[in-house]
Amino acid sequence: MAVSVVMPALELAQETGKIISWLKKEGDPINKGEPLLEIETDKITFEVEAPEAGVLAGVKSNEGDEVPVGQVIAWIVAPGEQPPAEDRATQAMVDEARHATEQTHAAPVAAAAVAAPEKRADTGAQISPKARRLAKELGVDLSRVHGTGPDGAITSEDVQAAAKAPAPPPAPPAEHAPAMSAIARLMAERTTESWTKAPHFFLVRDVDASGLAAAREQFGAAKITHTDLLIALVARVLAKHPKMNASWSNGGIHLNPSVNISMAVAVQDGVVGAVIPNANTTALTDIATQRRELADRARAGKLRPADIHGGTFTISNLGMYNVDAFNAIITPPQAAVLAVGRIADRVVPVDGKPGIRPMLTLTLSSDHRVVDGAQAAVFLNDVAEAIGEPQKWLA
Numbered sequence: 182m183a184v185s186v187v188m189p190a191l192e193l194a195q196e197t198g199k200i201i202s203w204l205k206k207e208g209d210p211i212n213k214g215e216p217l218l219e220i221e222t223d224k225i226t227f228e229v230e231a232p233e234a235g236v237l238a239g240v241k242s243n244e245g246d247e248v249p250v251g252q253v254i255a256w257i258v259a260p261g262e263q264p265p266a267e268d269r270a271t272q273a274m275v276d277e278a279r280h281a282t283e284q285t286h287a288a289p290v291a292a293a294a295v296a297a298p299e300k301r302a303d304t305g306a307q308i309s310p311k312a313r314r315l316a317k318e319l320g321v322d323l324s325r326v327h328g329t330g331p332d333g334a335i336t337s338e339d340v341q342a343a344a345k346a347p348a349p350p351p352a353p354p355a356e357h358a359p360a361m362s363a364i365a366r367l368m369a370e371r372t373t374e375s376w377t378k379a380p381h382f383f384l385v386r387d388v389d390a391s392g393l394a395a396a397r398e399q400f401g402a403a404k405i406t407h408t409d410l411l412i413a414l415v416a417r418v419l420a421k422h423p424k425m426n427a428s429w430s431n432g433g434i435h436l437n438p439s440v441n442i443s444m445a446v447a448v449q450d451g452v453v454g455a456v457i458p459n460a461n462t463t464a465l466t467d468i469a470t471q472r473r474e475l476a477d478r479a480r481a482g483k484l485r486p487a488d489i490h491g492g493t494f495t496i497s498n499l500g501m502y503n504v505d506a507f508n509a510i511i512t513p514p515q516a517a518v519l520a521v522g523r524i525a526d527r528v529v530p531v532d533g534k535p536g537i538r539p540m541l542t543l544t545l546s547s548d549h550r551v552v553d554g555a556q557a558a559v560f561l562n563d564v565a566e567a568i569g570e571p572q573k574w575l576a
Contacts, residue, residue, distance in 0.1 A: 184233040186255040188248040197247045207240045233257050239264030307334040319344040365450040372510045380549040388565045390524045390541040396571035409469040414567040416440045416460035417574050422560045424552045426493050428514040443492030446479040456492045506542040516551035520544040
């Protein structure tokens, strides 16, 4: 009845997972669905549940190991049963091959070290035995000595001249940037891929946010944020524009059956997209609750696999950082992302006269393979109208 436990794939482009801790040890009994181990991917840390009841056996990977997706890391067997012999034999063959390879490579290296002639490492220049002994006595670095003998050979006179020359200033210590985290590395890879492969185009719209502010007061400013309102409104507009909610996949356009809003959440060393599913049919108060819970889990590094899966459109709001406007990069395979700036008072025409209104700048990034400029413009116009009259769309 042996059942394999494999490194799961939870997101696009995931190649490996890191084992953080085993919650059970070899030989422990375990029930189906009981937490078995904790794993970290590029974005989240989560618990893997036992796929079957039995005894944990044949553990192949330790805590801290980076394991390829799909690789067997352990077995769950019946009491008294052993892990599959084929698996153990295969591993033994792999170990034997690795050992043989290491031994094969070791011998020539050792032989080369014994047979190496007295030459300078960087250029291969010949060095007389007397010059080498003198360099050792005088503390001269032979890699910095210029040979004047035949064919550039280093002589004892060259060593003496180098010893009398003023020492070069010490090189400044090298500065090394901190190692990139998994999230930062993944962001770099995916944004580069999106920017170089998806033909982005951008539409910008300034919107009067008076209606948005009034709606927030109406629904309770202590519980509802502008982001909550935008998620609800944009999702409802997306239901009218299926191409904006589509994906580019396998060289073609895929129309997604659900409107799942992915909201960009800043975490340490990067950004993750936490998903609110079926946002077009979810009540505003429920969106606010989900948004708070997702943001809390994201910042704590405790997002679950379902929390980042299935996003069809992204909203990135940097208004809380006093950013007026910005261009966002599309998250593949989505077709678009809406970048939201801050709400700020500006002088604008009101009934033909200068007036002050709370204004909001929206920037829509779209994939030209999925939508054209006119389609994106109509969608953005509907978003602007929804922001102007939120009650109409949220009724």
